[in-house]
Amino acid sequence: MATYTDRLKLRRPVDADFVNVDNDVNLAWDRIDDVINAKAVASALFLPSTPYQGQIVYQEDTRELKIFQGSAWITWASDKFPRGYVGGSSLSSNSANIAAGATAGPFLSFTFTPEANRYYWIEHELFLRKVSGTNQRNTWANVLLRWELGAVVTVGGTAVGTGYNLYSAHDETDNTVNGTMINEFTHAGGAQLTVGLFLTNGTSDRVCQIAGDADRVNRLYVRDVGAVA
Amino acid sequence: MSTSTPRLALTRPVKTEAMSLGDDILSDAYTKIDLNIGANRTRAAIVSPYKGQFAWDTADAQRPDGGLHVNDGASWRYIGGWHDPRGRTSPDSWVGRGDQVQDNLALKLFQMTSVMSGDRRYMVRYSSTLRQRFVGSTTKANFIVKWAAGTNVEIDGNLIDSALVPIYGNTNGCCITVMRAIAFDPGDLGFVSGDLTIGLFTDQTLSADFIVNPSGGLTDMDVQDIGANI
Numbered sequence: 498m499a500t501y502t503d504r505l506k507l508r509r510p511v512d513a514d515f516v517n518v519d520n521d522v523n524l525a526w527d528r529i530d531d532v533i534n535a536k537a538v539a540s541a542l543f544l545p546s547t548p549y550q551g552q553i554v555y556q557e558d559t560r561e562l563k564i565f566q567g568s569a570w571i572t573w574a575s576d577k578f579p580r581g582y583v584g585g586s587s588l589s590s591n592s593a594n595i596a597a598g599a600t601a602g603p604f605l606s607f608t609f610t611p612e613a614n615r616y617y618w619i620e621h622e623l624f625l626r627k628v629s630g631t632n633q634r635n636t637w638a639n640v641l642l643r644w645e646l647g648a649v650v651t652v653g654g655t656a657v658g659t660g661y662n663l664y665s666a667h668d669e670t671d672n673t674v675n676g677t678m679i680n681e682f683t684h685a686g687g688a689q690l691t692v693g694l695f696l697t698n699g700t701s702d703r704v705c706q707i708a709g710d711a712d713r714v715n716r717l718y719v720r721d722v723g724a725v726a
Numbered sequence: 727m728s729t730s731t732p733r734l735a736l737t738r739p740v741k742t743e744a745m746s747l748g749d750d751i752l753s754d755a756y757t758k759i760d761l762n763i764g765a766n767r768t769r770a771a772i773v774s775p776y777k778g779q780f781a782w783d784t785a786d787a788q789r790p791d792g793g794l795h796v797n798d799g800a801s802w803r804y805i806g807g808w809h810d811p812r813g814r815t816s817p818d819s820w821v822g823r824g825d826q827v828q829d830n831l832a833l834k835l836f837q838m839t840s841v842m843s844g845d846r847r848y849m850v851r852y853s854s855t856l857r858q859r860f861v862g863s864t865t866k867a868n869f870i871v872k873w874a875a876g877t878n879v880e881i882d883g884n885l886i887d888s889a890l891v892p893i894y895g896n897t898n899g900c901c902i903t904v905m906r907a908i909a910f911d912p913g914d915l916g917f918v919s920g921d922l923t924i925g926l927f928t929d930q931t932l933s934a935d936f937i938v939n940p941s942g943g944l945t946d947m948d949v950q951d952i953g954a955n956i
Contacts, residue, residue, distance in 0.1 A: 499748075502760035509756050510748025521752055532763060551766035551782055564765055564782060564794065573794050574806040579813030579950075616814050618948075635901065639942060662942030664857065664901035677853050677905040678946055699942075722950065723813035 504549035505529065535562060544570060560724075577724040583609055583617065585718025592707035594628055595638065595698045600652055603693025604707050605717035608648050613686025614725045619657060621694055622677040623707055623715040627665040630703025636665040638705055639697040642680050650693035657682050657692060662699060673708045683725055692719065733776040734758045769795055769802050785809050785954070809954030815840035815848070835938060835945050837925040839877045844913030849952045850886060851907040852926050855943030856936050858893045858901070865893045865936045870927040871908060875917055879925035886910045886924070893936060901940065913955050924949060 499510045507525045510516055535555040538544055544554060548565040553573075555562055561575040586605050595601045604623070611617060619642055627636035640663050643654030658680035665674050684690065694717055698705050709715050728739045736755045739745045761767075765780035772781055777799035785792025785807060793807020835854065842848065850871055858865045868890050872883035887908040893901070912922060926947055928938060939945055 500753075502756050504766070505756075505760050505763060507756035507760055509753035511753065512746055512749045514748050516748045516752065521748065525752070525756060529759060529763070549764070549766075551764035551780075553764045566782065566784065571808045573808065574810075575812075577812070579811060618814075637901075637942075659944060660942075661855070661944035661946075662940070663903065664855065664940065664943075674901065674903060676903050678944065679851070679853070679948055721813075 504551075505532070541570075575724075579723045580615075580721035583607075583719040583721055585716060587717075588623075588707060588709045588715040589711060589713070590709045591626075592709070594704050594706050595696055596704060597630070597698055597700050597702055600695060600697040602652065602695030603643075603650055603691075604696065605715060606650055606691055606693035607717060607719055608689060608691040609719060610689045611682075611684040611686050612721075613684070615683065615686070616722045616725055617682045617684075618720045618722050619680045619682055619692055619717065620678070620720065621715075621717040622675060623663075623694070624673045624675055624709065624713040625663050625665055625696075626673045626706055626708035627670050628704040628706050629670055630700065634700075634703065636703045636705045637662050637699045639663075639699055640676060640678065641695050641697070642692055643695055644682065644684075644690050644692045646688055646690050648689065648691055650691040652695055654693070665705065673713065682719075692717075733778070734762060765794055772797075775802070811953050812846070812951035815842065815949045815951060833928055833938075834880070835926045835928055836947050837879055837923050838947055838949065839921050839923045840949055841920065842912060842917070842922040843919045844917040845955050846913075847909060847911045847952050847955050849907055849909045849950045850924055850947065851905070851950075852945065852947040853903065853905040854926070854928075854945040855901060855903050855939055856891060856893055857938075857940035857943070858936055867891050867893070867936050867938070868929050869904065869906070870929070871924065872927065873910070873912060873922055873924045875920065875922055877921050877923055879923040881927050883925065884912075884915055901943075909952060911955050 499508050499514050501508055505528045508521050510521055535553045537555045537557060540558040550567050552565040560577055561572045563570045564573050585607050588605055592604050625638055639660050641660035642657040643650055644657055645651060645654035661678060663674060663676040665672055707715055728737050728743055730737060736758060737751050739751060745751060765782040767781055768783045769781040775797040777797060779797045781795045783792045794805040795802040796805050856867050870888045871886040872879055873886055874883040889906055891904050
């Protein structure tokens with residue numbers, strides 16, 4: 498007597514059975530065709546009501562691939578999830594001096610081709626040093642990331658987020674302060690662009706620079722942290 | 727003589743061969759297809775995997791690599807799972823600027839609201855600049871991170887982190903930038919799912935005043951999903 502498979506309920510004829518094309522072939526093909534790879538459903542409302550263990554579906558509204566783990570649907574993957582480190586650059590030597598009131602850069606930059614509809618975090622850490630100037634006064638610089646299409650970014654590039662002021666730690670020269678910041682970036686995608694870090698010396702009588710050596714490595718790096726929506 | 731497909735070993739009869747369509751061919755094929763459709767079994771249960779075969783293992787403390795695996799012909803490769811990081815949450819606000827802090831006053835520098843889940847773990851990260859106001863003393867600032875269900879958090883919220891940050895110096899204007907990253911698990915305190923607000927507060931613990939975000943300084947905060955709470 499014919500039996501049925503556990504999950505897809507395909508009819509298994511035995512020797513004594515005639516093969517019925519409708520029940521034993523066509524219906525089986527339909528059931529296999531319906532679930533092969535991942536069955537697409539519009540939303541959670543349309544998840545299969547009688548799933549089998551290990552069934553895979555693609556839920557279109559959340560863009561999630563889900564698997565039925567015996568008692569519940571488990572999200573396995575989505576294009577919304579982060580893709581991690583994209584790349585970056587570092588600087589472990591002193592930069593050129595930045596005169597009072599001057600803007601210079603990029604001191605750190607990275608060129609990549611972003612995808613549309615993704616969030617990128619541009620993270621940086623840097624050391625600012627007071628090189629010379631009036632004693633009893635600290636030095637500060639405005640730190641700003643900019644981006645520009647192509648392999649080069651200039652001071653005329655578009656600002657990424659908000660800049661911030663980084664203050665040297667003390668009144669004396671040769672003191673440094675560590676600055677860290679994350680800027681979020683999205684782009685229409687598909688075009689090569691470069692992001693870079695620029696400094697504007699905010700003082701009228703002091704000179705500063707980025708300090709770099711083996712213990713003070715300045716870094717800029719880009720991470721994909723997920724889809725915009 | 728009949729042959730077999732390379733992966734599922736489905737029988738392919740030839741014209742001259744006397745075989746039962748039902749028993750020898752369809753029944754055997756359906757059994758194999760049924761067993762292999764989707765990701766049905768664990769790696770341990772599959773004795774002779776074929777290249778490209780899926781396996782699904784349950785994640786637990788003994789098997790932190792639970793999730794989907796694919797066989798590459800020689801070994802199982804982890805593809806992904808429920809406990810993988812999901813990255814950036816969706817904060818309503820992104821960057822905040824604080825104000826001058828006065829004696830013994832808890833000040834909310836920043837708050838951000840995201841949809842979160844009690845079965846996930848998150849990492850909060852913040853960066854802020856402190857500046858000493860007066861000459862001749864050392865200042866310490868206490869940065870406190872708290873959370874509450876809903877769209878607002880106050881200083882009496884649930885504690886995520888507290889960090890005492892000193893500024894050592896003897897002149898007006900000494901500054902430091904502080905950055906910290908802290909993992910937290912709202913499910914530990916019974917949070918299920920929905921809006922959750924994280925706030926960054928500070929207060930003063932010594933006599934000298936300090937300023938958060940002196941002219942142009944910035945306080946920045948972000949939250950990332952770093953994986954399931956398993």
